[in-house]
Amino acid sequence: MKVKRNIENYKSRLDNYTYGAITADTVDINVFLTQTMDDQGIFTDYPFKPLLPYLTQKPNDLGTFNSFVYGRFPAAPLAFYINPPIRVEGSSDDSKLPDVSSYRVDPLTGEPIFVTNLDMTGNADLIFTGALSQNSQSVTYVLNANSNNITTTGVHFITFLNEYENKEDESGNLVRYRKTDFYSDVNSVTEETVTLSALTKQEEYFGLVFKPEVDSEVFIDRGVADIFERHALLGEIKTTNDIDNNRNGFLRT
């Protein structure tokens, strides 16, 4: 889009000290903004067809294997695409805190008592859910950790007992909770949880929202269902042409 503006239009020609100076505040130009929308088309799952045998080592002649750069290697196994875990961090409310409190309650304050290293999972040998440490300021706890490796598994929380935050629920009511941070060192994608497959776009359906449907009715003669059917059918025949056309030749003379 090209626009031409004359600087003269913004200059003063009054017979005073402003003569020849730009006195307009702005140069105004109208623009028309539009939004274009189009369909993504139809997608279909295609089975993944690997090139065998698989590579045994990640290609390193081009630097660190980066699936973003290389795309999918035809002979790369799933392990090539699994990245090492990095810590996932965030903040939340204290709704998980009751999951790790013991069944005892402080008789003076009525607050639940947290027992460090007490597994509150219940009936699971390999899983640990419970408080890890506590003081007057905070409670540190873990949910669903591997009992043999609590440090690097599960989701670790710390709830600050004296720090409160507010939010509004869907109805607009004020909800108050204790500030809680969490982190986890567990990987989000592992070889056990993902498979290689391909979601493909069908070019012939580009721009179409629905796959074309073929509507074909197959007429099946299931015999006489009504004692008046024969009379009704013959009643529709008025001319000799009707005999040929009626009901796609179902009536034969």
Added chain:
Amino acid sequence: MATGNYGTVRPADVAVEDIEILYSYSPNRGSNSAQTVLTELDPTQVLVPANNPNNNKEILGGMYTLKLPSNEFTAKGFYNIIIRPKQIRTSIVACGTLASSPDIIGMVINLNDSNIDNADKVKLENGNLVGYRVEYLTTNTNAEQDKIQNLFRVVTSNNRVLAVSENLSNSSDQVLSYSFDDSSSLVFCTLTPSSAPSIKPNVLPFIGEPGQDIIITNTFFNPIMLEVEMVEYDDETLAYALYGNQTKSLEDGIYTIYNFDNEIYKQYTLFEVKDQFTGKPLYEVREELSSPDFTKEFDDITDF
């Protein structure tokens, strides 16, 4: 064949807060500076949407007035103005699946990321990112180009999630998945197209890597570039010289051209250059006056 096609073009009713404006200046088209230098403008200061004439609280859609500050935009030359959707920059915290739907993969971002402006955080709330475009920066620090070019994905859903660790049935390993939780600061985004062409289905559609920097951009309107040419003369000013009023002062030789409002547009002094010894005329000269003589106002001269 009855197939629905929903594509359309509509006048955009985007808020100016969702717009970015950049511009560059060149004194002429032949300028061969090594690289175009772009300067940012604040859209909330320079862009005004038009309102419906029947309801001044309702945006008309499509039409916006660009009010360029005259102290920056009145040099003779070419201004290239880019109006594009606003960008949000953050990084991917993780890529994973939903705990309840392990076949739904998405990327996870953190609302607490200090790179995200507070004003933009509301755009990351549940469902607000649908239709936004995600572009990726490379994780290769040695790359010459930080942005991965020609690659983008579109967000199809976004919801706050809490990380959940799950034990795997066939090993002692764990995997981190995500469950919906509106109190969490993490946001799970599903993306499309996560597709490969049908002729080469083995090309894996990636949606990002943990730790990767991304650019999230709204798709509320199509970006445009506007070339504004600032000129000193146009048809109107040439018409002043042809058809406008003029005066020539015979006493002092001041020749004045007026605009159509009878204001002094140009003023010249007319004189002759003569041979100093013989007095023979050598040249007739018309020289523009740097400061006008306001005693030659047209209305004053013709007021008798």
